[in-house]
Amino acid sequence: MAEALSQSGKARLGRLAIYACLLAVALVYLMPLWVMVVTSLKPLDEIYGGSFIGLPQTVTLDAWRAAWSQACIGTECTGLKPYFVNSLLMVIPSVILSTGIGAINGYILTKWKFPGANFVFGLLLFGCFLPYQAVLIPMARTLGILGLAGSIPGLICVHVSYGICFTTLFFRNYFVSLPDELTKAAMVDGAGFFRIFWSVILPTSIPIIVVSCIWQFTQIWNDFLFGVSFTSGASSPITVALNNIVNVTTGRKQYNVDMAAAMIAAIPTLFVYVVAGRYFVRGLTAGAVKG
Amino acid sequence: MSASKRMSSRLASWLPRLVVAPSLLIVVITVYLFILWTGLISVTSSKFVPVYDFVGLEQYVRLWATPRWHTAVANLFIFSALFLALSTALGLLLAILLDQNIRAEGALRAVYLYPMALSFIVTGTAWKWIMNPGLGIQKVVNDLGWETFRFDWITDPRMAIYTVVIAGVWQSSGFAMAIFLAGLRGVDNSVIKAAQIEGASLPLIYRQIIIPMLRPAMLSVIVLLSYIAIKSFDLVLALTNAGPGAATELPSTFMFAATFRRNQMGVGAASAVMMLMTVAAIIVPYLYSELRERDNG
Numbered sequence: 001m002a003e004a005l006s007q008s009g010k011a012r013l014g015r016l017a018i019y020a021c022l023l024a025v026a027l028v029y030l031m032p033l034w035v036m037v038v039t040s041l042k043p044l045d046e047i048y049g050g051s052f053i054g055l056p057q058t059v060t061l062d063a064w065r066a067a068w069s070q071a072c073i074g075t076e077c078t079g080l081k082p083y084f085v086n087s088l089l090m091v092i093p094s095v096i097l098s099t100g101i102g103a104i105n106g107y108i109l110t111k112w113k114f115p116g117a118n119f120v121f122g123l124l125l126f127g128c129f130l131p132y133q134a135v136l137i138p139m140a141r142t143l144g145i146l147g148l149a150g151s152i153p154g155l156i157c158v159h160v161s162y163g164i165c166f167t168t169l170f171f172r173n174y175f176v177s178l179p180d181e182l183t184k185a186a187m188v189d190g191a192g193f194f195r196i197f198w199s200v201i202l203p204t205s206i207p208i209i210v211v212s213c214i215w216q217f218t219q220i221w222n223d224f225l226f227g228v229s230f231t232s233g234a235s236s237p238i239t240v241a242l243n244n245i246v247n248v249t250t251g252r253k254q255y256n257v258d259m260a261a262a263m264i265a266a267i268p269t270l271f272v273y274v275v276a277g278r279y280f281v282r283g284l285t286a287g288a289v290k291g
Numbered sequence: 292m293s294a295s296k297r298m299s300s301r302l303a304s305w306l307p308r309l310v311v312a313p314s315l316l317i318v319v320i321t322v323y324l325f326i327l328w329t330g331l332i333s334v335t336s337s338k339f340v341p342v343y344d345f346v347g348l349e350q351y352v353r354l355w356a357t358p359r360w361h362t363a364v365a366n367l368f369i370f371s372a373l374f375l376a377l378s379t380a381l382g383l384l385l386a387i388l389l390d391q392n393i394r395a396e397g398a399l400r401a402v403y404l405y406p407m408a409l410s411f412i413v414t415g416t417a418w419k420w421i422m423n424p425g426l427g428i429q430k431v432v433n434d435l436g437w438e439t440f441r442f443d444w445i446t447d448p449r450m451a452i453y454t455v456v457i458a459g460v461w462q463s464s465g466f467a468m469a470i471f472l473a474g475l476r477g478v479d480n481s482v483i484k485a486a487q488i489e490g491a492s493l494p495l496i497y498r499q500i501i502i503p504m505l506r507p508a509m510l511s512v513i514v515l516l517s518y519i520a521i522k523s524f525d526l527v528l529a530l531t532n533a534g535p536g537a538a539t540e541l542p543s544t545f546m547f548a549a550t551f552r553r554n555q556m557g558v559g560a561a562s563a564v565m566m567l568m569t570v571a572a573i574i575v576p577y578l579y580s581e582l583r584e585r586d587n588g
Contacts, residue, residue: 018388022393022399025381026403029465030402032461033405039420052428105311114308120315122578123319123323126578127322133566135321137563139321141328141341162322165318222409224411224412225547243528247532262417266410272408280404280407284407
């Protein structure tokens with residue numbers, strides 16, 4: 001009896017330790033977000049006087065206002081607003097195009113297999129793991145030749161080109177598990193290639209469309225390498241502008257504005273993560289767990 | 292069968308190939324042709340713009356004679372080894388703990404994974420502020436009374452690379468956790484039950500039975516994290532700007548600076564080829580085995 005009691009006491013202690021451990025790690029993970037938020041709400045004097053982690057004594061949105069519409073990026077003091085718009089103008093077409101193309105590619109590679117289809121898939125798959133440094137110089141030259149250098153349409157082309165690899169992977173792995181009878185039956189009924197895609201395949205693929213859109217949105221919004229390599233000045237995406245704000249070295253460093261700017265750049269992807277985290281995780285693990 | 296009908300049926304059989312062709316063409320050009328193009332530039336004397344004269348392996352010789360490149364390669368090893376080990380260990384630990392019928396599992400999982408949704412530029416900006424010795428962690432601990440406490444790694448050339456590791460692990464360990472958790476959910480519970488009846492303790496069961504069963508997940512985590520490590524660029528740029536000095540230079544930042552800042556396009560291309568070969572050595576065998584297993588299964 002006593003032994004049983006101590007056994008259950010031990011088990012309870014073990015559970016407690018597990019919860020304590022998980023909560024401690026969770027707090028560490030939340031700390032940077034907390035620090036960003038509280039710092040962005042403090043006036044500058046409080047930042048230089050107080051602790052970086054404590055609650056603000058006076059809450060002010062001045063830093064947010066400055067980051068959004070006044071902070072200087074290079075010599076232009078426009079705040080992040082125009083760059084936020086740039087990123088939106090870049091992300092929306094890129095996501096739609098790459099997801100649409102990926103969907104039709106996945107459909108072909110699974111339901112209309114032709115000799116060499118697997119080889120084509122392998123070619124596309126390697127593109128997911130390409131270190132982009134290996135294509136930066138030729139891409140910069142090509143964009144220049146096409147007259148797209150330093151422009152949003154140029155960036156859209158780049159993101160769609162490399163995005164196709166990921167979206168094709170998502171859709172192919174999803175469609176592989178759809179029974180072939182579905183398309184065979186539609187074919188017997190006389191439906192053609194596009195008709196089957198529209199009325200048989202697409203209606204079943206809402207979850208994977210969401211996965212693909214979220215993945216592409218996050219990747220493209222967060223991209224920095226292409227942005228910094230192929231654009232400059234007013235056509236830069238938000239990540240490049242944020243990095244410029246933060247790396248200003250003149251004058252008294254405005255940490256509150258830096259943090260507000262970082263939050264502004266983070267909010268769209270964080271928002272998507274909060275409302276559709278489940279799909280985000282599926283996108284992340286798609287490259288790892290066999291479909 | 293009439294001629295026109297035969298034509299249309301032949302068209303129908305070619306239609307899928309025609310539709311997939313533009314994508315294939317784009318990828319063949321922007322991935323494979325561009326890789327060859329980079330390789331071509333790496334054997335020329337290109338500086339500010341590409342010139343197409345053949346100079347052999349001169350740029351590679353120059354690259355390996357550059358001290359900055361040696362720093363970059365050494366840093367890549369330090370960073371990748373620690374980043375991989377810590378992210379994998381932490382991810383595995385969190386996944387195992389979360390798999391113990393935890394209340395609020397969903398919320399905790401969301402907390403561990405949210406950094407993955409952030410841009411590395413945002414992560415770098417935040418951690419740069421946290422690790423700032425004058426105003427960040429060091430100051431807070433000093434103010435609490437421990438006045439000799441020092442956490443100034445970010446300004447110390449010998450320690451700065453470890454700050455990149457800290458921020459990288461914070462951002463990516465949740466990703467490892469997600470993959471391990473998916474793997475753990477695939478483990479048959481009856482295996483654990485049977486071992487428990489045999490009298491095995493839980494830590495022993497994990498060490499001897501469950502963790503070995505996670506080998507495919509482990510492989511995925513290691514491959515994908517190495518890929519993240521090799522292409523890490525924005526994190527370093529935002530956190531330390533490859534400094535102090537060149538203390539946190541990585542091959543990715545070296546390539547960018549050589550090509551776009553120092554007008555050494557040939558050296559930049561050579562470093563890009565080295566990066567590509569490193570990634571390919573890890574990824575190609577992995578993809579090959581994944582695809583083969585898929586075909587067999």
